[in-house]
Amino acid sequence: MLEAIGVDSVNEIFDRQIPRSVRLDRPLELPPGLPEQAVYEHLRALAERNTSAEQELCFLGAGMYDHYVPAIVDMLCERSEFLTPYTPYQPEVSQGTLQVMFEYQTAICELTALPVSNASVYEGPSAVAAAGYMAKLHNGRRRLVASAGLHPHSLETLRTHAHGYRMEVVEVPMRDGVTDAEAWAEAIDADASAAIFAQPNFYGAVEDATALSAAAKAGGDPLVVAQVDPIALGVLEPPGECGVDVAVGEGQPLGNRLDFGGPSFGFFAAREEYLRRIPGRIAGETVDVDGRRGFVLTLQTREQHIRRERATSNICTAQALNALAAAVYLSWLGGRGIVELGELLLARTHYARQVLGALDGVEPAHEQPVIREFALHLDADVASVKRRCAQQGVNPGVDVHALSGRAEDEGVLLVAITERRSREDIDRLASVLAAAVAAEREAVHA
Amino acid sequence: MSAGAPPVPASADGAAPLQRERATTIFERGAPGRRAFVCPALDVPHVEAEELLPARFRRRRPARLPEVTEPELVRHYVGLSKRNFDLDSGFYPLGSCTMKHNPRLHERAAALPGHARLHPLQDPERAQGALELMWRLQGALAEISGLPHVCLQPSAGSAGELAGVLLTRAYHEDRGEQRHKVLTPDTAHGTNPATVTMAGLEVVKLATDGDGGVDVDDLRAKADTDVACLMLTNPNTLGLFDQNIEEIAQIVHGVGATLYYDGANLNAVMGLSRPGDMGFDIVHFNLHKSFTQPHGGGGPGSGPIATSERIAPFLPRPLVVRRDDGSFALEHERPSSIGRLRGFHGNYGCFVRAYAYICSLGADGLKDASEAAVLNANYLLARLRRKGVAEYLPLAYGELCMHEFVLSGAPMKRALQIKTLDLAKRLLDHGFHPPTVYFPLLVEEALMVEPTETETRETLDAFADAIAAILAEAGEDPGVAAGAPYTTPARRLDEVAAAKHPVIRQAL
Numbered sequence: 025m026l027e028a029i030g031v032d033s034v035n036e037i038f039d040r041q042i043p044r045s046v047r048l049d050r051p052l053e054l055p056p057g058l059p060e061q062a063v064y065e066h067l068r069a070l071a072e073r074n075t076s077a078e079q080e081l082c083f084l085g086a087g088m089y090d091h092y093v094p095a096i097v098d099m100l101c102e103r104s105e106f107l108t109p110y111t112p113y114q115p116e117v118s119q120g121t122l123q124v125m126f127e128y129q130t131a132i133c134e135l136t137a138l139p140v141s142n143a144s145v146y147e148g149p150s151a152v153a154a155a156g157y158m159a160k161l162h163n164g165r166r167r168l169v170a171s172a173g174l175h176p177h178s179l180e181t182l183r184t185h186a187h188g189y190r191m192e193v194v195e196v197p198m199r200d201g202v203t204d205a206e207a208w209a210e211a212i213d214a215d216a217s218a219a220i221f222a223q224p225n226f227y228g229a230v231e232d233a234t235a236l237s238a239a240a241k242a243g244g245d246p247l248v249v250a251q252v253d254p255i256a257l258g259v260l261e262p263p264g265e266c267g268v269d270v271a272v273g274e275g276q277p278l279g280n281r282l283d284f285g286g287p288s289f290g291f292f293a294a295r296e297e298y299l300r301r302i303p304g305r306i307a308g309e310t311v312d313v314d315g316r317r318g319f320v321l322t323l324q325t326r327e328q329h330i331r332r333e334r335a336t337s338n339i340c341t342a343q344a345l346n347a348l349a350a351a352v353y354l355s356w357l358g359g360r361g362i363v364e365l366g367e368l369l370l371a372r373t374h375y376a377r378q379v380l381g382a383l384d385g386v387e388p389a390h391e392q393p394v395i396r397e398f399a400l401h402l403d404a405d406v407a408s409v410k411r412r413c414a415q416q417g418v419n420p421g422v423d424v425h426a427l428s429g430r431a432e433d434e435g436v437l438l439v440a441i442t443e444r445r446s447r448e449d450i451d452r453l454a455s456v457l458a459a460a461v462a463a464e465r466e467a468v469h470a
Numbered sequence: 471m472s473a474g475a476p477p478v479p480a481s482a483d484g485a486a487p488l489q490r491e492r493a494t495t496i497f498e499r500g501a502p503g504r505r506a507f508v509c510p511a512l513d514v515p516h517v518e519a520e521e522l523l524p525a526r527f528r529r530r531r532p533a534r535l536p537e538v539t540e541p542e543l544v545r546h547y548v549g550l551s552k553r554n555f556d557l558d559s560g561f562y563p564l565g566s567c568t569m570k571h572n573p574r575l576h577e578r579a580a581a582l583p584g585h586a587r588l589h590p591l592q593d594p595e596r597a598q599g600a601l602e603l604m605w606r607l608q609g610a611l612a613e614i615s616g617l618p619h620v621c622l623q624p625s626a627g628s629a630g631e632l633a634g635v636l637l638t639r640a641y642h643e644d645r646g647e648q649r650h651k652v653l654t655p656d657t658a659h660g661t662n663p664a665t666v667t668m669a670g671l672e673v674v675k676l677a678t679d680g681d682g683g684v685d686v687d688d689l690r691a692k693a694d695t696d697v698a699c700l701m702l703t704n705p706n707t708l709g710l711f712d713q714n715i716e717e718i719a720q721i722v723h724g725v726g727a728t729l730y731y732d733g734a735n736l737n738a739v740m741g742l743s744r745p746g747d748m749g750f751d752i753v754h755f756n757l758h759k760s761f762t763q764p765h766g767g768g769g770p771g772s773g774p775i776a777t778s779e780r781i782a783p784f785l786p787r788p789l790v791v792r793r794d795d796g797s798f799a800l801e802h803e804r805p806s807s808i809g810r811l812r813g814f815h816g817n818y819g820c821f822v823r824a825y826a827y828i829c830s831l832g833a834d835g836l837k838d839a840s841e842a843a844v845l846n847a848n849y850l851l852a853r854l855r856r857k858g859v860a861e862y863l864p865l866a867y868g869e870l871c872m873h874e875f876v877l878s879g880a881p882m883k884r885a886l887q888i889k890t891l892d893l894a895k896r897l898l899d900h901g902f903h904p905p906t907v908y909f910p911l912l913v914e915e916a917l918m919v920e921p922t923e924t925e926t927r928e929t930l931d932a933f934a935d936a937i938a939a940i941l942a943e944a945g946e947d948p949g950v951a952a953g954a955p956y957t958t959p960a961r962r963l964d965e966v967a968a969a970k971h972p973v974i975r976q977a978l
Binding site: 025026028029030031034037038040041042043045046047048051052053054055056057058060063064066067068069070071072073074075076077078079082084086087088090094096098099100102103104105106107108109110111112113114115116117118119120121123124126127129130131133134135137139140141143144146147148149150157175177178180181183184185187188189190230232234257258259260261262265274281282283284285286287289299305306307308309310311312313314316317318319320322323324325327328329330331332333334335337338339340341342343344345346348351352354355356357358359360361362363364365367368370371372374375393395410414419422427443446447448450 | 485492495509513521523524527530562578582584587588593596598600626628632636661710741742744766769772808814826830831848852927955958962967969973
C-alpha cells in the first residue's frame with residue numbers, strides 16, 4: 025500500500041502534512057487496549073454499581089418512565105439494516121429508514137391531532153427550545169412566555185437557547201398545582217412570540233389546555249406551544265384539538281429505554297402553516313422514475329446543509345433509531361392498546377394517590393386531575409425519607425426540590441406509575457413510605 | 471461487488487425483486503381488532519371514568535394507530551429493513567461521516583440493565599458506576615483533545631457547536647465585550663453557520679487558499695476586535711491538515727477571539743496531534759463518528775465538548791466530578807455556566823459505547839486507528855489517480871490527504887457527460903454506498919471519500935475498480951449511469967415533486 029502511495033512509511037504521510045510542532049511526541053496517557061471479554065467485564069462491573077429499575081421498586085418519573093419495552097423493539101433496533109446506516113442521503117438504498125420516518129410522522133400526527141411532524145429532534149427539553157426559535161422565525165417578537173409547570177430542565181434549556189437567539193423568557197407562576205390563569209393572561213401581550221405550557225405539567229396535573237390556548241390567542245396571539253407526554257395522549261384531549269399550534273415532547277415513554285437519560289428522542293408537531301419553518305429532517309412521499317411509490321427527505325431547503333446561516337435549525341444528526349423504536353412501539357400498542365394503557369395508568373395512579381395521600385404525614389400537593397404521576401407533600405425531609413425507603417428496595421419517587429430548586433417545592437415528592445407497577449407494588453410503596461415518614465418524623469422530634 | 475459487467479435487472483418486467491413489491495405502510499396493513507399488545511389486567515378498584523379524568527379533558531376520537539398482530543408487525547419492519555443499505559452489508563465511504571465498523575460488544579454492554587434501565591434521576595450515590603464511566607470518558611476525551619475540561623451533555627455535533635459558540639459569547643460577555651462576528655471557512659460544514667445564527671452572532675466567510683487551507687491574508691483582513699471566534703475543522707472538509715494552523719491561532723488569539731475545533735474529522739489525528747496543542751480553545755467530538763457509535767439511520771449521536779481553562783467556568787451544567795473521598799457526583803453549582811442544553815445528562819447510552827471503544831483500543835489502538843484511516847484514504851486516493859480515472863476525477867487540492875479526500879467530477883462531466891450524481895447512483899448498482907457528493911461547496915461536482923480504518927485493501931481495490939468500470943462504461947454509453955440505479959429497492963426518486971406537494975404522512 026505504501027508503494028502505491030509513493031511513501032516509505034505511514035509516518036511520512038503525517039510528516040509531510042502536519043507541522044512537527046503540533047505533532048504529539050508521546051503516547052496518549054490512556055490505559056492499554058483490552059480484549060473484548062475484559063472490556064465487557066469492566067462495563068458489567070460499572071453497571072453493577074448502579075441501582076437500576078431492575079433492582080428496586082422504582083417510582084421515578086419526571087420526564088422519563090420505566091415502561092415495558094417489548095422484545096420486538098430490541099430485535100428490530102438491533103438489526104444491522106436499521107442500526108448501522110447513516111442519515112438517508114441516498115434514498116434508493118434507504119427506503120427502509122425513510123418509510124419508517126414517514127410512518128413515525130403519521131403516528132405522531134395522529135397522537136397530537138396536528139397535521140405536520142418532523143422525523144425527530146434530540147429530546148424533550150431541546151424540542152421546547154426549538155419551538156421557541158421557530159416562533160422567533162415566524163413572528164419576530166422578542167419574548168417567550170413559559171409556564172412554571174414546564175419541567176425544570178425544559179425551562180433551563182429554553183433559557184440557555186433563548187439567550188443564544190436573543191429572546192427573553194418570562195415565567196408564569198403556578199396556582200393550585202396548575203398554571204395561574206390570571207398571571208398567564210397578563211404575561212401574554214403583543215411582544216409574546218410564544219406561550220408555552222406542559223400537559224400534564226411537571227407536577228402531574230392536567231392543565232386546562234383549551235383555556236390556556238384561548239387566553240393566549242385573546243392576548244397577543246403568540247404561537248401556543250405545549251410540551252406533552254405522549255403516553256397520556258391515549259386518553260387526554262390531543263393538543264391539536266385544544267387550540268395548540270405546536271406540540272413537542274420527550275419521546276422516551278414510547279418504547280425507549282431509560283439509558284440514564286438518553287439517547288431518547290423529541291417529537292415536534294405543528295399546524296400546517298409552520299411546515300416550512302420546522303427544524304430537522306422530514307420524510308415525504310414521492311415516486312421513482314418507474315412511477316413506483318417511494319420516500320425521500322424533503323423540504324431540505326429549510327436545513328443547514330442547504331440554507332447554512334439562514335437555516336431554520338442547525339440540527340443534523342437527530343434520533344432516527346429512537347424514533348424507529350417509537351414507531352414500532354406505537355404499532356405494537358395499536359389504536360386500542362394506547363387507550364387501554366392510558367386507562368390502566370389513570371386507574372392505578374388514582375389508586376396510588378388515594379392510598380399514599382391517606383398516610384400519616386403525607387398529603388396530595390394538589391387536587392387537580394392527574395394521568396400517570398402526582399405530587400405529594402411530605403411532612404418530613406424528602407431526601408431522608410428516600411434514603412430510608414431505599415434500604416427497603418423501594419425508590420418512592422423524585423425529590424422535586426432537588427430538581428427544581430424552588431422554595432415552594434420543599435417537601436414535595438413526585439410519584440410516577442407505569443404498567444410495570446402493580447397494585448401490589450403500590451401497596452408495598454405505601455407501607456414502606458408510611459414507615460419511612462414516621463421514622464423520619466420521630467428521628468427529628470427526638 | 472464485482473467491477474466487471476454492470477449489474478442489470480434480471481426479471482422479465484425489468485424490475486429488481488424489491489422494486490416489484492409496492493411500498494405499503496404499516497397503516498395500510500392489518501385489520502380492525504388485530505393487536506399485538508396485551509394490557510395487564512386492572513388490579514385496582516373500579517372508579518367512575520369522570521372521577522378519574524373529567525370528560526372535558528378526555529380524548530374523544532382515538533388516535534388511528536395501526537391494528538396489526540405481532541407477526542405482521544415483525545414482517546413489516548423486517549421487510550422495510552431489507553430496503554436499506556447498511557454498513558454491516560458493505561462499504562460506506564461517506565465523507566465527513568466516519569462510517570467505521572460498529573463492534574457489537576458495545577450494544578451488549580449498553581443493554582446491560584445496570585446501564586439501560588437506570589433512571590436519570592436515580593440518586594447519584596446509587597448511580598456511581600454510571601458517573602464513574604462518564605468521569606472516565608471525560609478524562610479520556612480531555613487527553614485525546616489536549617484540552618482539560620470536558621462536558622458530555624451536547625446531544626450531537628451541531629449541539630456541541632452551539633455549546634461552543636454560546637461558551638464563546640459567555641467568555642466575551644464576562645469580559646464586558648460584545649463581539650458579533652464568527653469566522654467560518656467556505657469549506658465549513660453547514661451546521662457551523664446555522665449554529666452561529668442560533669447563537670445570536672453573525673457569520674463572516676473566510677476564503678480558501680490555493681493549497682486548500684484557510685486564506686491567511688483573508689483571515690488577517692477580517693480578524694478584528696468584533697470577531698468572537700473562528701470555527702475550523704482540521705483536517706478540513708477537503709481532507710487536508712491546515713499547515714498554517716499555528717499562525718491562524720496566533721492571528722485569532724491576537725485579536726482576543728477564540729478558536730473553535732469542529733471535531734467531525736478527529737478520526738485523522740487521534741494520538742497524533744491534539745486540537746489543544748494546535749491552539750484551539752473549544753472542541754466538540756462526534757462520538758458517533760470517531761468513537762464508532764452506530765448512526766442508526768440518522769442518530770442518535772453525541773457531541774461532548776472540551777475546553778481550555780479560560781472557557782471552563784462557562785461550561786454547561788451539570789458536570790461529573792470526583793470528590794476527595796473518591797466518589798462521583800453531579801456538580802450543579804456552577805454560577806458562570808451557560809446553563810443546560812438539554813434534559814438530564816446527555817446521551818449516556820452513547821457514552822457507554824464510546825467508553826467501551828476507548829477501553830478496547832487503548833492509547834496505541836486509537837493512534838493505530840487514525841494511522842490506518844489515513845493510510846487507507848491515501849491508498850484509495852492513489853488507486854484513483856491511475857490512468858482511466860484521474861483524468862476524469864482529479865484530486866481537488868493537495869497531493870496527499872488525511873483520512874478523506876475530495877475529487878472533482880467536473881472533467882468527468884465535460885468529457886463523459888455524466889455528473890457526480892450519476893456516478894454515485896451507478897455505484898449503488900455495484901453494491902457500494904457512494905461517497906458524500908456536492909460537498910464541500912467550493913469544489914465543482916465534488917466527491918468526498920472517507921474509507922475509514924476498518925476496511926480491507928480488497929474492499930478499497932474493488933471500489934476503485936468499480937469507479938474505473940463506471941467511467942469506462944460512460945465512455946461507451948453515458949446513458950447507463952444517467953439512468954442508474956437499476957438494482958436497488960427504489961430507482962431514482964422525484965425529490966422535486968416531493969417538495970412541491972409535500973405528503974408527509976399517510977392519509978387515513
